[in-house]
Amino acid sequence: MEGTRNSWKCPLFGDLCDLKDNILSSYEDVMKFYEWTRHKLKHEREIKKEPTYKEIEAIVVPKLIEICVRSSIPTVEPKRVKIDAAARLLEERVLERATSQNILLSQINILALPTHGSHKCTLSCQCVVPLSIPTSVVIYEHSGSGPSLDCSPTLNPDLDTAPHSDSNHDLDSNFGPTLDFDFGLVLISIPVSTFDSVSVSVLVCSCACFVLLVCGQQRIVTIAQGQVRGHLARDIYTFHGIPYATAPTGNQKFKGPLPAPSWDGVFDAIDNIIICPQNSFIIGPLPYTENCLIVNVYVPDTNSTSKPVLVVVHGGAFAYGFGNSGIPYSLVDRDIIVVTFNYRVGVHGFLCLNTENVPGNAGLKDQITALRWIKNNIEAFGGNPHDITLSGYSAGAGAAELLMLSPAATDLFHKVILESGSALNTWAVNPDGLEYARKVAAQNGATNINNVEQLEEYYTRLSYPELVTLVGNDQLFSFLPCLENTSENDAVITTMPEDVLRSGNYTKLPLLTGYTDAEGLLYYNERETRMTEMNENFSSQLPPNFDFYSVLKEYEAIDLIKSFYFDEEVITENSIRNYTDYFTDSIFSYGIVESSRLHALNGAPTYLYEFSYVVSTDELRDTGLGANHCAQTYLIFTNVETGPNGTHTETDAVVQRRLLDMWSNFIKVREPMSPEQSNYWESLDAERMNYLVINTELEKRSFPIPERMRLWEEVMQEGDDSDAACAIHFHIGLLFLSCIILIR
Numbered sequence: 001m002e003g004t005r006n007s008w009k010c011p012l013f014g015d016l017c018d019l020k021d022n023i024l025s026s027y028e029d030v031m032k033f034y035e036w037t038r039h040k041l042k043h044e045r046e047i048k049k050e051p052t053y054k055e056i057e058a059i060v061v062p063k064l065i066e067i068c069v070r071s072s073i074p075t076v077e078p079k080r081v082k083i084d085a086a087a088r089l090l091e092e093r094v095l096e097r098a099t100s101q102n103i104l105l106s107q108i109n110i111l112a113l114p115t116h117g118s119h120k121c122t123l124s125c126q127c128v129v130p131l132s133i134p135t136s137v138v139i140y141e142h143s144g145s146g147p148s149l150d151c152s153p154t155l156n157p158d159l160d161t162a163p164h165s166d167s168n169h170d171l172d173s174n175f176g177p178t179l180d181f182d183f184g185l186v187l188i189s190i191p192v193s194t195f196d197s198v199s200v201s202v203l204v205c206s207c208a209c210f211v212l213l214v215c216g217q218q219r220i221v222t223i224a225q226g227q228v229r230g231h232l233a234r235d236i237y238t239f240h241g242i243p244y245a246t247a248p249t250g251n252q253k254f255k256g257p258l259p260a261p262s263w264d265g266v267f268d269a270i271d272n273i274i275i276c277p278q279n280s281f282i283i284g285p286l287p288y289t290e291n292c293l294i295v296n297v298y299v300p301d302t303n304s305t306s307k308p309v310l311v312v313v314h315g316g317a318f319a320y321g322f323g324n325s326g327i328p329y330s331l332v333d334r335d336i337i338v339v340t341f342n343y344r345v346g347v348h349g350f351l352c353l354n355t356e357n358v359p360g361n362a363g364l365k366d367q368i369t370a371l372r373w374i375k376n377n378i379e380a381f382g383g384n385p386h387d388i389t390l391s392g393y394s395a396g397a398g399a400a401e402l403l404m405l406s407p408a409a410t411d412l413f414h415k416v417i418l419e420s421g422s423a424l425n426t427w428a429v430n431p432d433g434l435e436y437a438r439k440v441a442a443q444n445g446a447t448n449i450n451n452v453e454q455l456e457e458y459y460t461r462l463s464y465p466e467l468v469t470l471v472g473n474d475q476l477f478s479f480l481p482c483l484e485n486t487s488e489n490d491a492v493i494t495t496m497p498e499d500v501l502r503s504g505n506y507t508k509l510p511l512l513t514g515y516t517d518a519e520g521l522l523y524y525n526e527r528e529t530r531m532t533e534m535n536e537n538f539s540s541q542l543p544p545n546f547d548f549y550s551v552l553k554e555y556e557a558i559d560l561i562k563s564f565y566f567d568e569e570v571i572t573e574n575s576i577r578n579y580t581d582y583f584t585d586s587i588f589s590y591g592i593v594e595s596s597r598l599h600a601l602n603g604a605p606t607y608l609y610e611f612s613y614v615v616s617t618d619e620l621r622d623t624g625l626g627a628n629h630c631a632q633t634y635l636i637f638t639n640v641e642t643g644p645n646g647t648h649t650e651t652d653a654v655v656q657r658r659l660l661d662m663w664s665n666f667i668k669v670r671e672p673m674s675p676e677q678s679n680y681w682e683s684l685d686a687e688r689m690n691y692l693v694i695n696t697e698l699e700k701r702s703f704p705i706p707e708r709m710r711l712w713e714e715v716m717q718e719g720d721d722s723d724a725a726c727a728i729h730f731h732i733g734l735l736f737l738s739c740i741i742l743i744r
Contacts, residue, residue, distance in 0.1 A: 217231070217232035218230065218231055218232070219231075219232070219237045219299075220266060221239075221380045221381055222380060223242075223377040223380050224262070224376065224377065225243075225260055225261065225262040225263060225267075226262050226263040226264065226265070226266075226267055227265070227266045227267065228242055228266070228267045228269050229266050229267065229268050229269060230269050230297070230299065231269075231270065232301060233327060234327075234329065235300065235301045235333070236298050236299065236300060236301060236327060236329065236332050237298075237299040237300075237301060238269070238272075238296070238297075238298055238299075238327060239269035239296065239297040239298075239299070239381070240269050240270055240271055240272040240294075240296050240324065241269055241270070241271030241272060241274050241294045241296065242267065242269050242294055242295050242296075242297065243260045243261055243291075243293060243294050244260050244293055244294065244295045244341065244369060244370050244373035244374075245257035245258060245259065245260050245293040245366065245369045245370070245373070246258040246259060246260060246261060246291060246293065247276075247290055247291050247292060247293050247344065249290060249291075250460075251357055251460040251461075252357060253290070253348070253460070254348070254351050254353075254357060254358040254359075254362055254459070254460070255357060255358075255359065255362065256359075256362060256365040256366075256369075256490050257293055257362075257365060257366050257369045260293075260373065269297075271294075272296070272324045273324070274289060274292050274294050274322070274324075274342060275287070275288040275289070275292060275322045275342070276288060276289075276290075276292035276293075276322065276342050276343070276344050276345055276348065276349070277289075277290060277292070277344075277345075277346070277348050277464045277467065277468050278319065278320045278321075278345050278346050278348075278468055279319070279320065279346070279468045279469060280468075288464070288468075290348075290464060292322075292342045292344070293341075293342060293343070293344075293366055293369070293370070294323070294341065294342055295323070295339055295340070295341040295370055295373065295374065296323055296324050296339065296340045296341065297337065297338075297339050297378075297381050298327060298328055298332045298337065298338045298339070298340075299332070299337050299381050299382055299383075300332050300333070300335050300336070300337070302335055304335060304382070305382055306382075306383070306384040306387070307335055307336060307337045307382050307383050307384060308335075308336050308337070308383075308384060308387045308388075308389065308667050308668050309336070309337045309338075309339060309374065309378055309383040309384060309385075309387060309388045309389065310331060310336050310337070310338050310339070310388075310389050310391055310417075310667055311338075311339045311340075311341075311370075311371065311374055311388060311389065311390050311391065311413065312328075312338065312339070312340045312391050312392065312393075312396070313341075313343075313367060313390070313391070313392035313393075313396035313397075313399050313400050314340065314392075314393070314396050315392070315393045315394025315395045315396040315397070315420075315421065315630065316345060316394070316395055316396075317394070317395050317427070317476045317477050317478075318345055318346070318349065318350055318363065318395045318399075318477075318478075318479065318480055318481065319345055319346045319476065319477075319478055319479070320345055320346070321345060321395075321396075322342050323340035323341045323342045324340060325340075325637070326637070328340075328637050329639050330636065330637065330638070330639065330640075330656065330660055331636065331637070331660065331663070331664065334660065334664045336664060336667055336668075337378065337381060337382065337383040339374055339378070341367075341370040342366075343363045343364075343366035343367050343370065344362050344363045344366055345363060346467070346468060346478065346479055347440075347459070347467050347468070347470055347471075347478075347479045348362070348363075348464070348467060348468075349361075349362050349363025349364075349366065349479070350362070350363050350433070350479035350480055350481060350482070351433075351437055351459055351479055352430070352433025352434060352436075352437060352479075352482035352483075352484070353433075353434055353437055353452060353455060353456055353459075354433075354434060354452075354484065354485045355452060355453075355456050357456060357460065358456055358459065358460070359484060359485065359488050359490075359491070360433055360481075360482045360483075360484045361481055361482060361484055361491075361492045361493060363399075363481075364399060364402065364403070364406075364481055364492045364493070365490060365492060367399060367403060368403065368406075368408055368409050368412065368492065371388075371390070371403070371409060371412040371413060372412060374388065374412075375388065375412055386414070387414060388412070388413040388414055388415075389413065389414065389415040389416070389417060389666070389667045390403065390404070390412075390413040390415070390416050390417070391416070391417040391418075391419070392417075392418060392419070392421065393419040393420055393421065393630050393633040394419070394420050394421045394629065394630055394633075395421060395427070395428075396421065397418035397419055397420060397421025397422060397513075398421045398422060398423050398425055398427070398428035398481075399428075399481070400416055400417075400418060401416065401418055401421075401422055401423035401424075401428075401497070401595065402423045402428065402429070402481060402492070402493060402497060403492075404416050404423075404506065404507070404509055404511075405423060405497050405500045405501065405506045406492050406493065406506075407506075408490065408491065408492045409492075410507055411507075413509070414509060414510075415509055415510045415511075415512075415666065415667065415670060416509050416510070416511050416512070416513075417511075417512045417513070417663065417666065417667075418511070418512070418513040418514070418592070419513075419514070419630060419632055419633045419636075420514075420515055420516060420519060420588060420592075420629055420630045420632070420633065421588065421592070422513065422588075422591040422592040422594075422595040423497035423591075423595060424497060424498055424501070424590075424591035424592070424594050424595040424598075425543075425587065425588060425591035425592070426543040426544050426545045426546060426548075426549045426586075426587075426591070427477040427480060427543065427544040427545070427587070428480070428481060428497065428591070429480065429481050429482065429483065429493060429496060429497060429545075430480040430481070430482045430483075430544075430545055431482070431483055431496065431545065431548045432482075432483075432548070433479075433480070433482030433483070434452070434482075436478075436479070436480075437455065437459070437479075438450070438455060440470055440471060440478075440479075441455060441458055441459070444470055446458045477544040480544070481493055483495075483496065497595075498594075498598075501595065501598040501599065501602070502598060504602045508599070508602050508603060508604035509604065510604065510605040510606075510666070510670045510671070511596070511599050511604060511605070511606045511607070512606075512607045512609075512662075512663070512666050512672060513592060513595065513596050513599075513606070513607070513608060513609075514592065514608055514609030514610060514611060514632070514691075514694075515584075515588050515589045515592045515593075515610060515611070516584075516610070516611045516612065516626065516627040516628065516629060516630070516631050516632060517584070517610055517611070517612040517626040517627055518580050518584060518625045518626030518627055518628060518629075519583070519584040519587065519588040519589060519628075519629045520579070520580035520581060520582065520583030520584035520585075520587070520588075520629075521580055521620050521623070521625060521626070521628040521629060522583065522587070522628070522629040523579075523580075523583050524576075524580070524620055524623065524625075527573070527576065527579060530579075531571045531572065531573075531575070531579065534571050535570055535571055538558050538561075538562060539554060539558060542554075542557075542558070542586070543586045543587055549716055550715055550716060551715070551716060551717060551718045552714075552715055557715050560711065560714065560715060561582070561586075561711070561715070564708075564711050565578045565579075565581060565582045566578055566582075576623070576625070577625060580625050580626070581708065585705070585708050585709075585711075585712060586712070588629070589704070589705065589708075589709075590708075590709060590712040590716070593608070593689075593704050593705075593709055594709075594713075594716075596608040596684055597684070597686050597689065598686075599684075600683070600684040600685065600686040601686040605670065605671065605683045606683055606684040607666070607671070607672055607681060607683055607684065607692070608684050608689075608690075608691040608692070608704070609691060609692045609693070609694050610691060610692070610693050610694070610701075610704060611627050611631060611632040611694045611695075612626055612627050612693060612694065612695045613627055613631070613635075613655045613694065613695045613696060614626065614627050614628075614631070615627075615631060615634060615635060615648070615652055615655075616648055616649045616651070616652050617647055617648060617652075618631065632659060632694070635652070635655060635656045635659055636656070636659055636660065636663060638656075640652050640653050640656045651696060654696070655694075655695070655696060658694070658698070659694065662681070671683070679698050679700070681698075681700070682700075688702045688703070689702055689703045689704065690702050691704050
């Protein structure tokens with residue numbers, strides 16, 4: 001019996017949620033399916049009314065039984081087994097489950113209760129917890145008849161003495177959890193036909209689900225909107241789905257966010273699958289909701305106060321994604337509060353018409369509102385409102401830098417971390433959002449697109465399902481941040497980011513920024529199609545908004561690019577490294593390097609890195625091309641597990657620890673390394689362009705990918721007197737580096 005104890009697993013909804021190993025292991029797992037079910041019902045019925053628990057139960061219970069059939073719990077001797085011995089086994093299982101989640105149970109009883117008036121009985125799990133239970137979490141309430149265990153005298157004559165005359169035990173027609181609010185009593189009853197692995201699994205899963213749901217350790221904080229209840233997951237209190245604003249609707253739906261709601265009583269912060277409207281091509285069957293502006297707060301279970309705060313802006317090409325991608329254990333374990341949030345994406349967040357109702361950049365205005373909410377409320381969670389680091393990855397990095405450069409976000413954060421993205425990437429700002437809106441409308445059959453009033457009417461009358469499919473599955477870099485009308489009071493972008501950086505007219509915050517050495521692997525799986533298009537019409541594979549950003553005529557730029565990367569040859573599978581380098585540089589690294597140079601030139605503490613370590617779990621590892629897009633982000637936020645049951649190597653763990661050391665140091669003390677360290681990472685000098693290569697070892701270098709950067713300077717930069725001195729130093733440095741290479 002002891003040998004089976006540690007091997008018990010209850011697979012949980014693996015086809016619906018991305019749960020590690022498909023194991024029911026935490027309160028988080030329980031809530032994922034509960035919330036998926038709730039959203040699914042709302043989405044399918046296309047109503048705003050919340051489904052009842054009876055309606056939710058109709059999906060939850062059958063699915064629970066279905067997945068528990070696949071449980072690895074060993075089969076108990078059927079039919080003739082002594083029920084009391086098997087009940088002890090169940091008690092062990094539930095206790096093990098509760099203990100692993102820090103749930104204190106003052107009593108556990110697994111009972112076999114005969115059904116009144118028959119020779120059948122119901123197995124029941126009864127857990128007494130030292131707290132009252134909110135009524136809002138009764139989700140496994142179930143009515144209906146079901147198979148039951150034969151409790152005839154030939155099986156166990158002792159059952160005749162059980163107190164079956166009490167009508168409360170007549171559970172054959174109504175089974176589910178029963179609550180006693182004075183003593184925190186949880187009673188879960190499951191009728192079973194044979195005492196086999198299926199019935200054992202269903203019972204234990206049900207007990208564990210419900211106990212985890214209602215009995216976990218909790219923390220209540222008070223914010224301006226009311227009280228909020230968080231729940232303990234491992235050593236982290238999680239607060240999911242707290243509204244920081246209200247999304248406008250109707251013909252106002254493209255405007256900035258409205259004030260957040262307030263509430264009486266306690267808001268149970270458990271809804272971890274709230275997603276803004278977006279194309280299902282990326283998120284699959286997960287439903288979205290228009291009122292999606294929420295934050296998730298992850299708080300260490302420690303006694304310290306004034307903790308540093310990291311706010312993360314999710315990526316997704318400004319077209320998809322949402323704030324909750326899992327609990328960031330690795331960072332929170334370092335006594336850092338992590339906050340993630342949703343913002344409107346795609347056309348919903350970045351339609352730009354420069355009109356009163358569609359001014360543009362609604363998604364960025366959401367981000368600013370979220371940051372303002374965090375600054376005003378984070379102290380209640382134990383955070384320091386004067387020590388906030390804004391971080392972003394991919395498009396989220398572009399957004400974070402845009403906010404750093406915008407007066408609209410002044411004083412809302414104090415340091416910035418950018419991972420695989422920059423405001424100087426050509427996809428970060430569309431200088432003519434109105435023209436793009438016209439183009440998309442025309443492609444979808446709209447007429448009179450040159451009349452802005454009619455164009456606005458066209459977009460505002462579209463439903464959300466129609467809006468999210470406007471550009472089909474080609475979502476990358478579609479609706480983007482844009483230049484806004486300067487007369488708008490809440491405008492975020494009124495000047496192109498490169499012009500702001502060159503002027504130096506912005507708040508110069510400490511910046512940690514960098515790229516991976518093979519960002520272009522983002523397009524690896526599309527290589528066949530893209531290579532064909534590059535051979536037939538190279539301009540189709542130029543970076544977004546290239547005509548605006550390039551200082552050369554398009555044909556001149558194409559000639560330079562093709563000659564440099566491909567030697568004018570036909571682009572084939574043999575060109576895969578150059579193909580990857582081209583997209584690495586054109587889409588990501590050039591903008592990141594140039595942004596860091598200008599920021600350092602303005603006197604701001606800047607730390608530039610190149611991440612080149614290939615994680616063992618990377619599906620493209622065997623290509624030998626380098627570290628994929630946002631590989632550093634993956635290592636920072638994932639839970640690296642090694643050993644016999646782990647999925648990562650010891651080297652993965654070493655590199656992760658190194659990353660976390662540097663990132664957490666920057667978050668806490670504004671520099672990634674202490675000067676006393678032997679391999680001290682110095683801030684960037686714009687003349688020698690010193691940076692750090694992060695791999696299994698750390699290596700300090702100067703002038704990142706110099707020849708490739710020099711090509712993109714020629715394509716993207718005009719001569720600029722204000723920057724001439726730095727440019728001269730940069731090219732002298734390149735010449736010196738070339739001489740060293742020739743001598744060697």
